[in-house]
Amino acid sequence: MPLPRLRLTPDVSHGPLDGAWWPRCDALELELPALVGSLDPSIGTITRVTVGTAAWPDAPQEVMAPGHVIEVALSNGAAEMHAITVDCGTVGRWELLVVPPDEPAGTAALLLTAASDPENPLSAPRLLALAESGLDGQDTWESEGGAGPR
Template identity: 45%
Template sequence: MTATISLPSMFEDRSPSPYPRLSLAPVGSAPALLDGAWWPRSRDLEAELPSLLAVLDPLWGRITRVAVNPVHWPTVPRKVSVAGHVVKVGWFLTEQDPHEMLLLSYRVGRWNLLVVPPQTTPGSATWLMAAASDPLGMSTASRLMEEATFLRTVAETDRAVEAVWDSEGGHMVRDPASRPRNPAVTADERILTVAGVTPVGRPDVPADAPDPPPI
């Protein structure tokens, strides 16, 4: 099974990053359309790729080629240096899902990662990474992005209609028959509740293991 971390740990403020940036399907799982998800900090591919590949090389064998759809990457470098070797980078415009990255290893094979947009909120990113690393998942990267947008819309709408303001006292009132809710709960946390998702991390590391190097 994919390793999990608790929700409080997911949202606490700790350095270098309070949020997981990489989620991979369990080793040996049934083939799916996606092998996991990566949440880069920016759209600077040359700057972001080395740290990702440095983590993947020991898991998947040395990555030799990477391909992306350039629609979301302002600049696609021809190659990047990773731990003493060169990785070639290419692109496909019509043949490749714009939210997907293809990785090839000379020793093992190929993988497809959903690329979570850097500006994505933590709740949506957590759901996307969990869905993309589901060994039974059969959704494309673009389809998962559409579903994440829908979930966020539902969560934000739910938060907006939950509270009703008393026209006289100016304070928040609730339906006495309903379960008490916390108005401070964010749309991000509602997404995880609605989707029933537990934040995920590296599949080969126990849940209580020290954090891996930042991605």
């Protein structure tokens, strides 16, 4: 199983996001076990994830992860459209931007960096909107209030 393309904020996040995940495909049952397996075991057992139905239209209700089953909750909310909420045993909840699998590598790298910046004030939908509008680079992220990619 290949390692997931994941970047988390160092320590505790103070923004709307705790990092970003760039899955290789839109099959949650294939991608989620690798994501869960790459997270530090000290965070506790991941018991549930919430994903947007638009991004994961064929998501199952449960996904097998190493040693346990993860409940998958679907949401139609705008905030969840491009995010995954991971409920962990000891650290609570993490909100991760989900970079679309077909995103070009350069744009995905900018999104991974921006979403994991502890000073990032932007939500998942806003970060993706900036990327889709073709705006990138330090000036764009700073104009939106973030420290931006470095």
